[in-house]
Amino acid sequence: MGDDFRDFFYTSGNGLRLHARIYGRDLNEDTLPVVCLPGLSRNAREFHELALALSQDAKRPRKVVAFDYRGRGRSERDPDWRNYTVTVEAEDIAAGLTVLGIAHAAFIGTSRGGLIIMALAASRPAALRAAVLNDIGPVIEGAGLAHIRSYLVNAPRPESFEEAVRLQKSVHGQAFPALTDADWERHTHTLYRIENGRPVPDYDRRLVKTLQKIDFSRPMATAWPQFVGLARIPLLAIRGANSGLLSRETFAEMARRHPALEAIEVDGQGHAPLLETADLPRRIAGFIARAERRGVR
Secondary structure, three states: OOOOEEEEEEEOOOOOEEEEEEEOOOOOOOOOOEEEEOOOOOOHHHHHHHHHHHHOOOOOOOOEEEEEOOOEOOOOOOOOHHHOOHHHHHHHHHHHHHHHOOOOEEEEEEOHHHHHHHHHHHHOHHHEEEEEEEOOOOOOOHHHHHHHHHHHHOOOOOOOHHHHHHHHHHHHHHHOOOOOHHHHHHHHHHHEEEEOOEEEEOEOHHHHHHHHOOOOOOOOOOOHHHHHOOOOOOEEEEEEOOOOOOOHHHHHHHHHHOOOOEEEEEOOOOOOOOOOOOOHHHHHHHHHHHHHHOOOO
């Protein structure tokens, strides 16, 4: 156990050893725990700074659980890459919540994590008491997803951490002019693990196969019916002003269909905004506290 968090391992329905980080301690019934769900190729580490801020808040500390999906971070790789789907991953999260005894929580999902939140709204609606969608909505822009696929397929192999930072800036810097050198270094640390002295992307490389079958010449399927499942709970939607995945049109339509939605657009960032920057920890904490005051428990 570290000073900031403890590692938690549990078993999926098909026997994989899955991992999550737990920050803070069990608190009273009036304090919602927070469940953090990362992006497609990301892991629990991307929420570290946000989780610290929420779990160590001087006025209202709360328990935070950040999950590694199968094939990412410290979770076991799946022998069958076809199981790297939103549906299976949502089932894994539900299993983890059951083992942890978390009946309901506020959920924060970045990109893929937001899709899993919408899946949970359909399969386990009682678990959701508030939700934060970070740069994701019911309509995914094909060009943005194609860019992600291209990057994952052609991702260079850096020889050192310093080179990894330079590569991240080179590929994504135009969409993220607001980030400082410290932001880039911290973010890069969340993406790689060190293996034989070299940084290695911390996900199963076969994850790319799940994107290779997508035909970007055809319109992308939408998830408006799943989004409707969030209508009964407080919802905070965050969009990077330079996002290629979540359009301003979809962002506006989300607000129209969910009248109680709170919206934040983050200047100088693309897909997806870093949740520890731009005063987002304070604003997310305030959003969750307002959900609690509304009696959504």
